[in-house]
Amino acid sequence: MDMKVYDLTVKAEFAESGIVSKTLVDEPFTKVVLFGFAKGQSLSEHTASMPAIIHILSGRGEVLMGTERHQAQAGSYFFMTPQTVHAIEAAEDMVMLLTMFRKWSE
Numbered sequence: 001m002d003m004k005v006y007d008l009t010v011k012a013e014f015a016e017s018g019i020v021s022k023t024l025v026d027e028p029f030t031k032v033v034l035f036g037f038a039k040g041q042s043l044s045e046h047t048a049s050m051p052a053i054i055h056i057l058s059g060r061g062e063v064l065m066g067t068e069r070h071q072a073q074a075g076s077y078f079f080m081t082p083q084t085v086h087a088i089e090a091a092e093d094m095v096m097l098l099t100m101f102r103k104w105s106e
Contacts, residue, residue: 008057012036012095019043031100037061037090045087052100054078054086059094063087 006024013020014036025032037059045064054063056076063072064087065080072078072094080086088096 008034008095008097012057014038014093017041029102031102033098033100035096035098037088037094037096039090039092039094042089043087045085047083047085048080048100050082050100050102052080052098054080054088055097055099057095057097059090059092061088061090061092061094 004025011022011024012034013022015038017038017040019038019041020036022034023031024034054072054077056063056072056074058074060071060073063070063076063078064085065078066085070076070078072088078086
């Protein structure tokens, strides 16, 4: 694996009325994606087949985890087990880091 170093404060981008995603790491054991949500944008309810972490880096919004809605702001950190229903909505421009953990087989 090559080393990767990023300044996430400058790496995040926004579309005028959309979501911009950038894959930062895509390795056999993990995938890390940086998202820039414009105010009002959302990802609808879905599940992932692997454990994942949502980490809000800036902005505010709401994260649905299972049946519970949580207010999210810079520093909010959500861990999900596989098949957890989740959704995200940005109340203002919001930056999110998503880390997904794949099964590591050596």
